[in-house]
Amino acid sequence: VKDLSGLEYCSNLQKLYLHKNSIADISPLASLTTLQMLVLEENAITDISPLASLTNLQTLYLNENSIDDISPLASLTNLQGLSLYSNSIDDISPLVANGGLSDGDSVELSDNPLSDKSLNEYIPQLEERGVEVEWEDTRSYPCEEVVTIPDPALEAAIRTAIGKPTGDLCKSALSKLTQLDVSQRGIIDLTGLEYCTGLKELNLANNEPPWNLTDLEKSELYFNRISDISALSNLTNLTTLHLTWNEISDVSPLSNLTNLTVLTLAFNQIEDISALSSLTELNTLLLGDNQISDISALAALTKLEGLFLLGNQISDITPLSALSNITKLRLDKNTIDDISPLSNLTALTDLDLGLNRIKDISVFANFNQLERLSIGGNQISDVSSLSTLTYLESVNLQSNRITDISSLSNLTNIYYLNLYRNSITDISALSGLTTLSMLFIDANEISDISPLLENSGIDVGDKVGLSDNPLNETTINNYIPQLEERGVEVAY
Template identity: 35%
Template sequence: MDHYMNIFNTYDKNIITFVFFALFSLLLFFHMHTGSIVHAQPSGEVVNFPDRQFEIAVREQIGKMSGTIDSSELMFLDELELESRGIRDLTGIEYFPNLDNLRASNNNITDLSPLIGHPSIRIVNLGDNLISDLSPLAQIPNLEWVYLWNNRISDLSPLKGTQIRTLYLNNNMVSDLSPIAEMNRLEDLGISENPSINNVEMLQPLTNSTIERLDLDGLRIRSLGPITTMLNLKRLDINGTQITDIAGIDKLTGLEDLSISGLRLNDYSPIKNLPFLEWLSISNTNWTTEQINNLVSPGSFQYLKGLTCYQCNLTDISFVKNLPYIERLELFDNKISDISPVYDLQYLNSLTLERNQIRDITGFAEMIGFGYDSYIRVYDNPLTAESIEVARNMESRGVFIEYPQFATPTPTPLPTPTPTPPANAVLFNDYNLEKGIRKEAGLGQNGYILRKDVAEITRLELDNLSIYDISGIEQLPNLTNLRLPNNNITDISPLKNAKKLKKLKLNNNSIRDLSPLYELKLEKIDVFGNNISDLNLNPANLKHIIDLNIGDNNFNDANQLFEVLGQLENVQKLGLFNIEPMDNLGWMSNGVFNTDSGEEGLWRLNIIGTSITDISDLSSLSNFTDGISVEGEEPRFAYNSECLSDESKEKVQSFKIDTNDMPDPNNCGFHNTTSSNQNFNNNQNFNNNIGFPTFNGGSFFQDPQLEQAIMQEVGFSYAMLSDLNALSGINSINLSGRQIYSLEGIQTLMNLTEIDISNNNIEDLWWLEPLYNLEHINISNNPIYDIGMLRNFPRLRWLDMSRINNNNLWDLTGGNLGSSLETLIVYQSGIDDSHMDALTNLYNLREFIAPENNISRVDSLRGLNNFANGGQIILSNNGIYDLGPLYDNPSLCCGLILEIMNNPLNQNSYDNIANELRRRGVEVIVGEGQYTNNQNYSNQTSTTFLGTDIGYTGGGDGTSFFYEEEGNSRGFLFNVDSTPEWATSLGLNDLNTLLDPTVIAIFGIFITLLGTVAQMARGR
């Protein structure tokens, strides 16, 4: 027995010796392996990036989150993806000698000088930044494709003579396009949404260019003008312009792609003569069946491959049968119920029909053309169960189809509705006009509007709604104040019998004829920015006019203007901006025009952009010579000193009325050296673009309540409201609860970082757009109809948009907010589950406060990672039942406040998940008596990999890591800010090293062998 025991002990010792030798070898290999991971560095220059966000993006791209970066590691990168990082400085870009494509949109970049002389860059995408100076781009020798949408660019001269082939400058401040005439390789140009381009003649430099693709979307141009001579054009986008006549477009015989959506054309027939047209967009137009059938008639558009007609009020699509080679149809957001006409289109492979009234798509089953590369959208339609089954079968055979997952029951047939509306119904042809009137009358979207519903409406404000037809408005019998600026109105004849109307604002439309106003006794008329050529007003009613703004129209007959203006007996405010034929003020001295002093006489006048050089006739106006004080508004004379004679300049100096000089030698009417187009580039304190207003017979601030609020809040005198330097010195302002209805003029506070406009009557946020520095915005409790422009603020960190019924969180996505927004408050805003997925695009969110909404799911919070260490999620008074998705997000820990009272949580969420979250360090508030306090918890979270647990605990100084094998409760734990020497010797000074799969596997083997040795040593 002793003999066998000795043999066993000897054998046991040999095994132990072997095991220790194996462990020693394993440790040696492990040390060599981890050392190579952490310490091996290529030779070359160490690269430092001043901008931390730039450095992080580069590290992610090369897969190296720690250690120094060597220049040789960047040498062969030909593409950099830097979108939405909050990057300000591109210094370090010179270490990428082979870089071909730089994508750095949606950042805070202002300076492009680091790009100077780069030898290889061909493509730069720098959209959504803060760039104004393009001169560095002229020094990139191989640059060909440039994308600079949503910046602050006004001067294109640095690009003169460059070899750029594609240039996108959408939504900037460009006005002078002459440098483009010297870009002889340019093929693709985008200049949409540049408000300073407000006259088609400004496009003249493009006429002899090589441009093949031109995007003019949203420009304030009223005709095609020189565009019809650009014979190289293959693609043209004039969506949303003010063009009403496209005669001459058929000269562009090479056009292949044409977008004319949102136009109000009388005649569409010229586009039928484009022989090579393949793609056509005619959306945002209320087509009748007759109109669309006349346009898409048999034999027309024989080679058309794609047609887009969404929001077109379509009910009958039989016209598609006349498009035999059509491949793509986009017909969403219409009223279509019968789609059988598409079943015969044998080349069709892309079809979008969402948000219609379609129930039956069974005919798709027979369309053999739909295959693996086909795309169909029919969601948001009341499909039958049979149609759902067809959609699933198509999906199974490889068709990409989006459809509702559940069928809509066949509705019970309703009684046949009365074929004619009731006799007392008020009918409107324009959906947006009707929608606005329903809102004003407090009516829902269903049922007829009756005369009694609109009888009490006296004031109507419908700005920026794309209204084109105001018929029906004549049935508002007590209307006294009507505002319809920034729409697409051409015909105002429905106003002919609006006898009680006193104030009318129709600026920035497409109106040509004022004769319908002939019999009206109007006190205020604002028709600035239309196509009016004849001031056809009734002489008998001119005495009633107190405020008249007719600037920026197409007047040609100066004598006719003088005859009308000279009879303005009681006018107090007069806007003549940009009327070139206006060359004198002699009509003011005819004995009729009012020269009385005080508020009964003229005390506001704008002659900028006219041909007037002599203002001596103003000497007869005592308000100008003696001064005047008017309660509520500042008297003012706006002029251009560059256009006046020396004697007139001296005369201005003697005036006691407040004056506003806009010096510009290129804005002097017929005396211009170049053109009469609006241009204030010579005034360093005043940029006339979308961001800054002009005195068009009025002041910066159109709303007296806004003026009063600013004066009270910052202690300004009234005179200071016209001082741009003073206004630009305001950084923070609280305008809450001041009954403000318009923000026009707020853009002059150009350095604002914080603004509170809550609890007012504001509908339009457009005037905030130029305020790029805003970090803190409160717009809560206003009747705002569109929040989409908020996504473009690059520095916005805090946003409260509570109690706004039109909130859609998706409107905040796609811009700059993803990298900047930290706090979002949407209390009582109708937010439901369909909005919540938008939060995944707001990836820096730390506080989400959304009580009293319609939220039932919190899945979207699973992927957000910045709530720890002081973040908040407040979702009380919703319909949430499951907290499981919050548990799945390990970053929800360590100081997070989660308030979720008064929700129908399930038992598991109450009893288990809430307590698990508390153990992580979350302060969970679910209501009194609904959870058990647990004061002893850790904030440890973990995940399983290769059968072992690797986890981390946050909080304190640094971050801790632990390793724990199943069945072993000890493990080990160390802090990366004070790594033990033994861990450093093994290369464990880095989270990336610790989580390397090879390292984890070696650790697993090591612990297993160690356990075996320990058991053998104990004799087991």
């Protein structure tokens, strides 16, 4: 589209999208005073004076044009969102003159040749009024302190992040970084990262060499993962830090990072987590697949909502007793036999305790918000405590010592139930669980599956596992074919 003639008659328009065209003349828009949203990005516009009368505009996109004069915008006092990036604007005083731009409004000014006055006076004035201004300082400054980063992979990542492929790396530029993802780059030395003091989010996960290396390069570098994280100790603005899949054993440099809300340290070589006791703002903590046995440091982390400790050497979970805000907890693949310390964790919605040494699950009666439960691979025989957990949607009880499942009859919201490898003979409790779509009762002592026929909810697309049971002839010749006729996928 090049010519907008005729649009002037569309006098009731409220939203107009004209992006990615070849428009230069926008004078036909001058009479469209009901417009609230106008998108004109990626055109050939130089003159925006016709917009001065569009005082109902709330959102205006003018990015990627050839505009240098924005004085017509001074009168658009209802503007809440304004995008002007990639133009030829140096003077933004009309935005300061626009008294409507205030708290909560946003202006995008990046990739413009902004004057010193715009940068040093006008932008700060807008920000003082609560306007969110996005911009880039394109002026050249001498480096007050040059930073040397010995690890080439880390240097390359930082150069990409700050947009400086060559030349000196300045301390001031590094300090302005707020996000940095350097995962899967083969980094082994974090020297220089300590200057990125403005970082709020940092991803250092899985630092083995990139998979596009030759086989020889892989063999030489495969075990070169991060082990020393001392360079992170001063990054006190960090709120998110990912360090999974490395070779870290000492986490003491993290003790100062008290603003952290998310910390992932899974798949490392950590034994001692005492340094984490000071991270009281943590909301999510991943420590799975390490060598941890003592979790007493976690007792102080009362804001935790997600805690993942799978695959460690934990037997005593007493320190978790005060963490009443936890909703997601993984403790599978440990050596736990007593779960009574969890009794106060009544906010739990997701709980995994599989592959431990648990016999008594009476504490579960307190978890009336629980939606997903996995306790396979234990020594459980009594599941009566589950009878009141009516929010349960997914339950894994495989490889236990269960004979009686009558208490499951109340779980009317359940769609996934795994009872594989127990000692169950009677499945009548399942007849009323009409939301079931995946049921695995293989490797039990079941002969009669008529309760599944009575369950009208088990139908097309659902799956039932019955293998390795002493199924009677009626089940094999009558009941299973009836289920299959209903569209159920039966494995037996």
